Amino acid sequence: MAILEVVDDARVRVLTLNRPEALNAFNDELYHAAGAALEEAAERADIACVVITGTGRAFSAGQDLAEMGRLSAATRTDFGDAGPGFPRFLDTLAAFGKPVIAAVNGIGVGIGMTMLLHVDLAFIASTARLRAPFVPLGVVPEAAGSLLMPVVMGNQRAALKLYTGDWITADEAVECGLALRAVEPDELMNVTMDLARRIAKMPVASLSATKRIVVEGRIDAVRAARAREDRAFTGMIGQPANMEAIAAFLEKREPDFSRL
Amino acid sequence: MAILEVVDDARVRVLTLNRPEALNAFNDELYHAAGAALEEAAERADIACVVITGTGRAFSAGQDLAEMGRLSAATRTDFGDAGPGFPRFLDTLAAFGKPVIAAVNGIGVGIGMTMLLHVDLAFIASTARLRAPFVPLGVVPEAAGSLLMPVVMGNQRAALKLYTGDWITADEAVECGLALRAVEPDELMNVTMDLARRIAKMPVASLSATKRIVVEGRIDAVRAARAREDRAFTGMIGQPANMEAIAAFLEKREPDFSRL
Amino acid sequence: MAILEVVDDARVRVLTLNRPEALNAFNDELYHAAGAALEEAAERADIACVVITGTGRAFSAGQDLAEMGRLSAATRTDFGDAGPGFPRFLDTLAAFGKPVIAAVNGIGVGIGMTMLLHVDLAFIASTARLRAPFVPLGVVPEAAGSLLMPVVMGNQRAALKLYTGDWITADEAVECGLALRAVEPDELMNVTMDLARRIAKMPVASLSATKRIVVEGRIDAVRAARAREDRAFTGMIGQPANMEAIAAFLEKREPDFSRL
Numbered sequence: 001m002a003i004l005e006v007v008d009d010a011r012v013r014v015l016t017l018n019r020p021e022a023l024n025a026f027n028d029e030l031y032h033a034a035g036a037a038l039e040e041a042a043e044r045a046d047i048a049c050v051v052i053t054g055t056g057r058a059f060s061a062g063q064d065l066a067e068m069g070r071l072s073a074a075t076r077t078d079f080g081d082a083g084p085g086f087p088r089f090l091d092t093l094a095a096f097g098k099p100v101i102a103a104v105n106g107i108g109v110g111i112g113m114t115m116l117l118h119v120d121l122a123f124i125a126s127t128a129r130l131r132a133p134f135v136p137l138g139v140v141p142e143a144a145g146s147l148l149m150p151v152v153m154g155n156q157r158a159a160l161k162l163y164t165g166d167w168i169t170a171d172e173a174v175e176c177g178l179a180l181r182a183v184e185p186d187e188l189m190n191v192t193m194d195l196a197r198r199i200a201k202m203p204v205a206s207l208s209a210t211k212r213i214v215v216e217g218r219i220d221a222v223r224a225a226r227a228r229e230d231r232a233f234t235g236m237i238g239q240p241a242n243m244e245a246i247a248a249f250l251e252k253r254e255p256d257f258s259r260l
Numbered sequence: 261m262a263i264l265e266v267v268d269d270a271r272v273r274v275l276t277l278n279r280p281e282a283l284n285a286f287n288d289e290l291y292h293a294a295g296a297a298l299e300e301a302a303e304r305a306d307i308a309c310v311v312i313t314g315t316g317r318a319f320s321a322g323q324d325l326a327e328m329g330r331l332s333a334a335t336r337t338d339f340g341d342a343g344p345g346f347p348r349f350l351d352t353l354a355a356f357g358k359p360v361i362a363a364v365n366g367i368g369v370g371i372g373m374t375m376l377l378h379v380d381l382a383f384i385a386s387t388a389r390l391r392a393p394f395v396p397l398g399v400v401p402e403a404a405g406s407l408l409m410p411v412v413m414g415n416q417r418a419a420l421k422l423y424t425g426d427w428i429t430a431d432e433a434v435e436c437g438l439a440l441r442a443v444e445p446d447e448l449m450n451v452t453m454d455l456a457r458r459i460a461k462m463p464v465a466s467l468s469a470t471k472r473i474v475v476e477g478r479i480d481a482v483r484a485a486r487a488r489e490d491r492a493f494t495g496m497i498g499q500p501a502n503m504e505a506i507a508a509f510l511e512k513r514e515p516d517f518s519r520l
Numbered sequence: 521m522a523i524l525e526v527v528d529d530a531r532v533r534v535l536t537l538n539r540p541e542a543l544n545a546f547n548d549e550l551y552h553a554a555g556a557a558l559e560e561a562a563e564r565a566d567i568a569c570v571v572i573t574g575t576g577r578a579f580s581a582g583q584d585l586a587e588m589g590r591l592s593a594a595t596r597t598d599f600g601d602a603g604p605g606f607p608r609f610l611d612t613l614a615a616f617g618k619p620v621i622a623a624v625n626g627i628g629v630g631i632g633m634t635m636l637l638h639v640d641l642a643f644i645a646s647t648a649r650l651r652a653p654f655v656p657l658g659v660v661p662e663a664a665g666s667l668l669m670p671v672v673m674g675n676q677r678a679a680l681k682l683y684t685g686d687w688i689t690a691d692e693a694v695e696c697g698l699a700l701r702a703v704e705p706d707e708l709m710n711v712t713m714d715l716a717r718r719i720a721k722m723p724v725a726s727l728s729a730t731k732r733i734v735v736e737g738r739i740d741a742v743r744a745a746r747a748r749e750d751r752a753f754t755g756m757i758g759q760p761a762n763m764e765a766i767a768a769f770l771e772k773r774e775p776d777f778s779r780l
Contacts, residue, residue, distance in 0.1 A: 011518075049423075099423050120419035135726040146733040152415055154697045155672055159640035162730060163569075163619050163719045177414045199423045203501030203517040206395040209492045210422060213406040216488055217481070221737070228736055232729045241723030257723040258531075271778075309683075359683050380679035412675055437674045459683045463761030463777040466655040470682060473666040473748045477741070 004033035005055070011048040011200035012193070013041045020056030025064040026111055031085025038092045048200035048207055050096070051192055052119065053103035059128060062110025086111070090143050093118045094222050097212045099199055103192040104128050104170075104179060113168070114143035116178050117152055120211070121195065124170045124179040125188050136165035136255070138241030140232040147225035152177045264293035265315070271308040271460035272453070273301045280316030285324040286371055291345025298352045308460035308467055310356070311452055312379065313363035319388060322370025346371070350403050354378045354482050357472045359459055363452040364388050364430075364439060373428070374403035376438050377412055380471070381455065384430045384439040385448045396425035396515070398501030400492045407485035412437045524553035525575070531568040531720035532713070533561045540576030545584040546631055551605025558612045568720035568727055570616070571712055572639065573623035579648060582630025606631070610663050613638045614742050617732045619719055623712040624648050624690075624699060633688070634663035636698050637672055640731070641715065644690045644699040645708050656685035656775070658761030660752040667745035672697045 005016035015037050017024035024030075034052075041047045054060055063086075093100065093115060102115070102122035113130040116122050124130075132149065134141045141149065141162060149158035153176040161168055170182040183191050199207065236242055240260050248255035265276035275297050277284040284290075294312075301307045314320055323346075353360065353375060362375070362382040373390040376382050384390075392409065394401045401409065401422060409418035413436040421428055430442040443451050459467065496502055500520050508515035525536035535557050537544035544550075554572075561567045574580055613620065613635060622635070622642035633650040636642050644650075652669065654661045661669065661682060669678035673696040681688055690702040703711050719727065756762055760780050768775035 099419065120423070121416050135722050135730055138723050138726050140726060140729045140733060146730065147737045150734065150737075156641050156697060156700050159619065159734075160700060160715075162734075163640070163722065163727060164715075165722075177416060180416050180420060195420075195424075201517065202395050202423065202425075203398050203505075203520055205496060205499065205501050205520065206398050206400060207423060209400045209496060210395055210406065213400060213485070213488045213492050214410065214419075214422075217407045217410075217485055225733070225737055228733045232733050236725060236729060239725065241725050245723075257721065260723050260725065359679065380683070381676050437676060440676050440680060455680075455684075461777065462655050462683065462685075463658050463765075463780055465756060465759065465761050465780065466658050466660060467683060469660045469752045469756060470655055470666065473660060473745070473752050474670065474679075474682075476748055477667045477670075477745055 002033070003030050004037060006037050008047065010197055011046060011204070012051060012196040013037070013044075013047045013049075014051045014053070014193075014196075017052070017054040017060055020054075020058070022064060023058035023061035023107065024054040024056070024112070025061040026086070026089075027064060028085035031089040035085070035088035035092050038089070038096055042092075042097055045204060047098070048202065048204045049099040049101065049196055051101050051103060051196050052115070053189065053192070054105050056106070058106040058112070059102075059104045059108040060110075060112030060115075061107065062112045086142075090115070090118070091226075094144065095215055095219055097208050097215065098204075099207055099211055101192055101196055101199075102179075103188050104130070104173075105185065105188055107131070109133060111143060113178075114141070114145040114148075116173075117143065117145060117148035122173075122179040123188055123192050123195075124173050124182050125185040126170050126182045127185055128170050128173075130168040130173055130178065131165060132161055133165040135163055136245060138239065138243070138245040138257075139236045140229055142229055142233065144222045144225040144229070146229055147221060262293070263290050264297060266297050268307065270457055271306055271464070272311060272456045273297070273304075273307045273309075274311045274313070274453075274456075277312070277314040277320055280314075280318070282324060283318035283321035283367065284314040284316070284372070285321040286346070286349075287324060288345035291349040295345070295348035295352050298349070298356055302352075302357055305464060307358070308462065308464045309359040309361065309456055311361045311363060311456050312375070313449065313452070314365050316366070318366040318372070319362075319364045319368040320370075320372030320375075321367065322372045346402075350375070350378070351486075354404065355475055355479055357468050357475065358464075359467055359471055361452055361456050361459075362439075363448050364390070364433075365445065365448055367391070369393060371403060373438075374401070374405040374408075376433075377403065377405060377408035382433075382439040383448055383452050383455075384433050384442050385445040386430050386442045387445055388430050388433075390428040390433055390438065391425060392421055393425040395423055396505060398499065398503070398505040398517075399496045400489055402489055402493065404482045404485040404489070406489055407481060522553070523550050524557060526557050528567065530717055531566060531724070532571060532716040533557070533564075533567045533569075534571045534573070534713075534716075537572070537574040537580055540574075540578070542584060543578035543581035543627065544574040544576070544632070545581040546606070546609075547584060548605035551609040555605070555608035555612045558609070558616055562612075562617055565724060567618070568722065568724045569619040569621065569716055571621050571623060571716050572635070573709065573712070574625050576626070578626040578632070579622075579624045579628040580630075580632030580635075581627065582632045606662075610635070610638070611746075614664065615735055615739055617728050617735065618724075619727055619731055621712055621716050621719075622699075623708050624650070624693075625705065625708055627651070629653060631663055633698075634661070634665040634668075636693075637663065637665060637668035642693075642699040643708055643712050643715075644693050644702050645705040646690050646702045647705055648690050648693075650688040650693055650698065651685060652681055653685040655683055656765060658759065658763070658765040658777075659756045660749055662749055662753065664742045664745040664749070666749055667741060 100119040104124040173179045360379040364384040368390045433439045620639040624644040693699045
């Protein structure tokens with residue numbers, strides 16, 4: 001079965017992240033598959049909007065930490081999160097010229113959380129939760145999260161979640177603008193597809209033109225934030241805090257940053 | 261009776277949109293009258309703030325769709341929404357150097373909704389509702405709505421209302437920052453005028469200087485959004501989606517965009 | 521006892537404004553002491569985050585109005601709010617590269633309120649309240665409040681409090697993003713220090729790099745707002761509205777701006 005399921009129906013393209021054994025963590029192949037599916041959806045006149053969801057109990061666990069461990073001594077160029085796959089997916093999503101709706105079926109961590117800052121709409125299963133664990137991993141936010149978490153969630157709620165790495169419950173996600181509504185897990189796809197189909201009845205030309213001018217209003221700031229984050233990230237990956245975080249993760253213990 | 265009622269009392273200028281037979285839809289004359297009344301209020305040292313409301317059961321139905329139908333095959337220059345009246349009113353309001361309070365007495369559609377993005381304060385009748393039907397009409401948002409709806413309402417709530425054209429209830433308007441409070445219809449003007457008179461007791465020099473520096477913080481972004489919207493609008497007015505939307509409206513049927 | 525108490529414990533620096541007899545109003549000495557304590561905290565590798573609170577029943581009454589009265593006929597250079605102390609403290613806080621948590625123990629007025637726009641997190645005593653009385657004092661907002669009050673609080677809630685000078689209750693402060701949570705007064709420091717200590721367990725390098733890229737996303741806009749405010753302020757201090765406001769304050773009467 002494909003790593004990314006792509007189904008087109010009634011002018012809605014549904015992308016399903018399909019690595020359930022890895023909690024739909026992104027590897028380079030999945031980033032590229034999702035990026036390519038978005039690129040094609042942008043071109044196709046018969047696709048009005050896109051839905052993104054995941055298979056199994058997770059939405060996406062983000063970047064695979066085992067892979068992060070293998071690569072943490074390397075430069076960011078070798079690191080999946082910043083390899084050619086990550087920017088292809090994220091930058092395509094950030095500039096995407098049609099509405100995107102996320103159906104957050106389970107946990108969203110790292111890029112599994114920050115991609116919600118770039119979709120237009122999201123519904124979240126009441127059992128799902130989100131996490132931006134960049135500081136606890138000894139690095140910095142990615143995907144323009146340093147800009148958009150404060151804008152979307154409010155400065156203080158963003159700071160709380162960024163500086164502690166605390167989980168965001170489904171209800172909190174709704175309160176702080178990361179999702180429109182929390183719904184029962186078995187209602188998630190119905191609710192999402194109902195809205196997607198309603199939007200897909202609108203003229204594609206208007207949806208596209210509207211989404212594009214909305215994106216144009218923020219894309220320069222998003223790109224500047226991405227550049228700042230990349231510079232900071234490069235200076236931190238493989239450094240003592242990041243190494244201790246990954247070692248603690250792999251050894252299933254609490255990290256100790258007190259001597260750093 | 262004048263198309264715009266202008267009453268000055270205790271340093272408060274009250275503008276009342278007065279085309280109740282057309283649900284206070286804006287024609288070029290009304291845009292110019294409202295623009296001129298704002299321009300004069302800006303100059304007058306004895307006016308501290310401005311209130312905008314409507315006569316009858318509507319706040320403003322926005323641009324008259326019958327007129328839009330007559331003009332939809334023409335260029336935007338001939339189209340009321342972008343003729344000299346619309347930018348005179350909207351750009352004066354967007355840069356206005358004194359507090360403006362809206363008393364939303366009934367439905368607000370199109371510019372009747374987006375003007376709330378440029379006032380400082382609004383109260384809304386509990387029976388009123390708002391709508392930004394640009395996508396269903398086959399065009400794009402106007403009045404910097406593509407920038408300010410996300411900023412004011414939050415990205416996802418703005419996207420929901422933009423991409424569906426769904427109505428915004430009075431309670432939703434309060435939740436998403438389009439109004440301070442929903443009040444009983446027969447209390448609307450009392451509540452509004454109480455606040456207007458309290459503000460009008462403040463020094464006009466401080467009110468003006470404060471409003472001007474608040475405006476300066478966003479006016480460049482507003483103007484850039486207006487330019488983006490105008491470019492997109494010009495490419496969509498009179499095109500198939502817009503023609504079908506107007507035909508459906510005039511024929512009192514649902515539009516069908518499925519073949520476009 | 522020092523005008524500013526500085527205690528470092530477990531990688532948390534706690535700054536306590538300590539002029540209880542003046543409701544912790546800032547004079548030039550206190551601005552400089554707070555600025556210097558922040559500057560040192562930025563340099564120290566063993567300090568992960570900073571807490572700011574106040575002694576006694578006030579958080580900070582802001583700029584001392586008696587002093588404002590003495591200086592209002594002078595230029596802003598002579599005026600404490602804009603003397604070398606104010607910008608040293610405020611600009612250091614606005615660009616500070618580590619998380620800052622406010623524990624708002626009592627009233628916060630003027631800079632005692634606007635500094636909350638520059639901290640990352642705040643808890644507020646349920647009995648505390650905040651006020652931005654710039655318009656009633658015949659001047660304009662300071663500390664980038666003209667930019668950040670709308671961003672943090674929402675346009676309309678910011679406008680209401682700016683144009684009336686009305687108090688913001690603790691519950692309102694939470695609703696409008698000025699604080700994370702209102703807590704019982706005797707729980708305030710426990711709740712604040714619990715969070716500060718949790719954050720202080722994170723790697724300082726990640727906290728610093730993250731805070732710096734968050735700040736970089738807004739600092740240019742903050743500086744531009746500060747410059748606009750300073751220009752407007754200079755034109756208003758010592759002018760009739762400001763003189764009447766100060767006279768009324770000193771004479772314990774309501775100001776009368778109706779003839780201005």
